[in-house]
Amino acid sequence: MSGNTRGITREKALQLTMRKCEWCGTAIVYKNAQAVYCSSRCRVYAHRARNNPFAALRNEKRWVLWDTNKRPIMPSGAPASSTDPSTWSMGHVVNGHLNIGFVLGDGFACIDLDHCLVGGRPNEAASEFLKSYPKHYIEISPSGDGLHIWGTADEGPGTRRIENGLSVERYTTGRYITVTGRVFQPGNLLPL
Structure with missing residues (x-):
């Protein structure tokens, strides 16, 4: 002993x-x-992600619509801005619209993979990249050939990089990301 x-x-x-x-x-x-x-931050993130990852987001005043050129607009049709909270709406305001987007920040983040789906399947570089996100909520982008990996992260500058031939954009603030509801991989809003 x-x-x-x-x-x-x-x-x-x-x-x-x-x-x-x-x-x-x-x-x-x-x-x-x-x-x-x-930490309390992890407790809040976990609480937000319970059940439907977008359920908590619907109560956030971080929603915009977007036009045919993917520019953010308000429900009135006036221009919106990803950096001006006075132009954002609550989720119930944009509910029912086809072209909706979510403004990143307050811990919400997204990784945008462009032109990585071929015939609805990820190319080799994307398949390898996605192995790092097995439980994350992932949607197909409006173009049908990209993916949005949703999650949480501390705010920081966005980045655009080519990683192993794959176009990877990481954003945590000052951007909006389209929300399509076209689920590629069910999951949760986990740390990115």
Whole structure:
């Protein structure tokens, strides 16, 4: 024994108190044996993603419509802006419209893969890329040949890169992304 009268070593006791965050998988060590998230941020993200990943988003005032040129517009038809919250709507306002979009920010993020579907199937580069997102909610873009991987992330500058021949755009703020409802992969809003 290592001085522990209950028959549990200090190492074993530490293992019993160390768990992984149910949202991001980070190791958590708390005296509170009921803690399941490493932070309040992860708790909020998990709460938002329960059941339907867009259910929580419908209550956000971050929705816009878009025209035939994919420019954001308000329900009135006036121009909207992905950087001006006064031009955004609640989800119930745009509900029923065909061309809707969601303005990223407040932890909501998206990865846009352009021209990666051929005949409805991901090309080789996209197939390899998607292996990193097995439980994420993924939609087919309006063009029918791209994918939107939805999730959560801290706000930061957007990036556009070619990764192994695949066009990959990552956005967390200052952009809107079209929402088609054409599910490619059911899943949740998980960290990107």
